[in-house]
Amino acid sequence: MTSCHFFGNEGEAIPEDVEELVIHPLVQAIPDEACRGRFERLTRVNFNHGGSAALRTIGKFAFLKCVSLLEIEIPPSVTTIGEGAFMSCQSLTVVRFVKDGSSSSSSSSSSSSSLTTIGEKAFANCRSLTDDISIPSGVETIREHAFAWCPCLARVFFHEGLKIIDSGAFNECVKLEKVNIPRSLEMLGSYAFRGCTSVQEVNIQEGNLREIRSQTFEECVKLEAITISSTVERVGSNAFRDCHSLRVVKFHNGLRSVEDGAFYLCTNLQSVALPGSVESIGRMAFEGCPKLVSIELGDGPRDMKIYGLAFSECVSLANICLPSASTTTKTTTNESSHSNSFSHCTELQNQYGDSIPLALTRRFENFPIHKKVYHASVTTPVELSREIESSVQSSEGNIHKDRLVDPFGMTPFHILLSAANCRLDLLQILLDSYSPRVLGWKDYVNEKTAIEYLIQQSDHLTTDNSRLILQVALEGWLIRSIASWNGLEAWKADMSNRVNVIVAEDGANQRQSLLQEASMALSRYERMEATTLLELSLWKMELNSADAQTPAENEARRATVKKEAYHIRSGASVVIPNVIAILYCDLLL
Known part of the structure; x- marks a missing residue:
């Protein structure tokens, strides 16, 4: 067994039982397939022996299937990592890109690396790769499947300067949690992050990106929200297909097309706002989104094409208005001829039958x-x-x-x-x-x-205030009470009726249930009364504040406040931002 051997000694063969390989300081390139699958005991490769800056290239499949290799440090002199260079190194856990003047580097300190290209499948199928990967700032291209099928990779850091993330680059990295796309990126390839089932957040910064290609984020089942930058003109086919947790999608003006199946089966998607620049919505673009209630389309007449099944089976869709010049285009496949953009949109069909597109173009004509x-x-x-x-x-x-x-x-x-x-x-x-x-x-x-x-x-x-409004609404008492409240007499009548029903009830269990309901109702009324008293006290303060004015101004002020006092809406600007917070805290106690 050989523990250490220099790579690059002229005419000297490398024993296949070597455990550590030291790259000779004068070696400029590691040839293609140099160590491919022949060194099952190799655990370490020292690329930077003696601080040499000679090594420029790690060739194709150079360390393919070196199954015992544990960690590597790429020296700053390396400009290219070739295709499949470390592919299927099943034990590889750490990849570091070393900066000048250091033998090692932290995951975030890689600014002085000369690396420009990470080749196709360079680290693909490295199933033990768990350490954070920080792509050096000089890297412009990450080739196809460079880090695909790395199931333990949780974090990757991209830096400004990166221009291309090619197709499938991080395909099925199932533990990857977050994706931050830098401003410099110009191409985000097809299925680049497909099947990254742990990704919850994607940030695409305003910059040079023009399109999100097909299947880019397909099956990112935990992705909850996405903001598409204003430079993006096209969302490709199946780009977000089967993103079952996706609830919020925000677009900016400049988007031109949402292509076939882009948001197919996004089963939690609730509403979408598409800007006025959109020219076409492809086949099945939003098909099978059962919770989709609202589609907001940019205002103004224009020629927008909505292709067959675009909103098919959006059974909750009830809030949409089409541009007046838009057209729906039926499918040209073998599907039945009656299939159209709004097939099986139950709520729309209940209202408009088969005339949905025409009716929606006129929806807000007089409103x-x-x-x-x-x-x-x-x-x-x-x-x-x-x-x-x-x-x-x-x-x-x-x-x-x-x-x-x-x-x-x-x-x-x-x-x-x-x-x-x-x-x-x-x-x-x-x-x-x-x-x-x-x-x-x-x-x-x-x-x-x-x-x-x-x-x-x-x-x-x-916002915090709107969250509070929602929480109170979820408790179910405030808004229902405002909607149905007719004053103190209504409270008395309701409680009187409840007491009469309890007295007339013979069954002990039923009486107990009615008592509990009455107690809850009384508690709700007490909260309502407290709210009303607070509003009245505020109005009284307004009345009192008018006393220092002239008699005419005083009377006008009193009349205005009295008029406002007849409407709960007049206290909304006070009650909503201030009082609800107090009541909500009380509910939590």
Whole structure:
């Protein structure tokens, strides 16, 4: 058994039982297949003996199937790692890229490496590779399948300067948790991260990337959210297919096409906002997304093509408006001729039958407030306020008569709370403009209230205040109470009826159940009363503050506050951001 041997001694054969191989300081290239599968005992290769800077290239399949090799340190002089150089080194756990002046390097310290290319399958099928991989900043290209089928690889760090991540580069790295794409990247190859079943977060920075190719993130089953940068013009076929945990997708203006099956079977996808630049939505692009409620398409007439089965079997889809010039194109395959873009969209078909595309192009034709709220991503609070003011004036002060519901029976609250961009500032304007009981109205198709849409779309609430609103809504008492409350007399009548039912009940078990329900109802009413008293005290403070003004101003101020006091909506700007937080904390105790 030979423990150590120099590679590069002229005319000298290397024993096959060697355990450590030292690369001669004058060697500039390790030839193709130099140690391919012949050294089963080889555990270590010293590439940087004596600090030599001579080595430039590690050839194709140079250490293929060296099954006992444990770790390697690539010296800073190396510019190219060839195809399959360390492929199927089953025991390899650590790969470090050494910087100048150091014998080793941490995973994040690789800035002075000369490496520019990591070859095809260079580290593929290294099934024990567990250490963090930091790609040196000089690397411009990671070739096809370079790190594919490395099931223990959890973290990879990319640096600015990287231009190409080729097809399948990290295919089926099942423990990879996070992907950060640098601004410099120009090409992200097909199925580059397919089957990375532990990836939960993907960040694509604004930069040079123009497309996400086919199957890039297919079967990333734990991926929950993705933001597509504004430079991306195309999302390729099956790019996010079978991403079952994907709930939120954010696009930017500049996107032109979403191709066939791009989000096929994303079973938790709830809403999508596509910018006005989109020209086509491919076959089966969103097919089989049963929780998809809302599709927001950019405003304005244009020639958008929506191909067959694009939204097929989106059984919950109830909030969509097509550009007026869009067309639906039936399939050209062997599927039956009646297959179309909205096949088996139950909620849409219940409302419109077979005329869905035509009806959707006209949906907001006479509903300007709905339209402003639907396009929340580009609507400003000032624009919405002006539209509401205009509607009030046109309906002689009664906003409820001015087209409060659209053809789906959805109020602006329904539209906003099921939209891809649920904005709290616009929600506040609606709360200040509409009676709170509108929150309890149900739409025609799904028979859901606006609050039920809010709960269903919970992942779109990103601010602390809106999270609190959602949590209180989930408790189920506040909004239902606001929607149905008619004052103290209603409380008394309800509790009186409950007591009468309890007295009339003979069964002990049933009586106990009724007592519990009554107790819960009383507790809810106490919370409501506390909220109301707080609002009244705030209004009283407003009245008192007017006392220092002139009599005329005082009277006008009193009249204004009294008018506001008739509507719970008038306290929304105070209660929502401040009081709910207190009540919510009380609920948790």
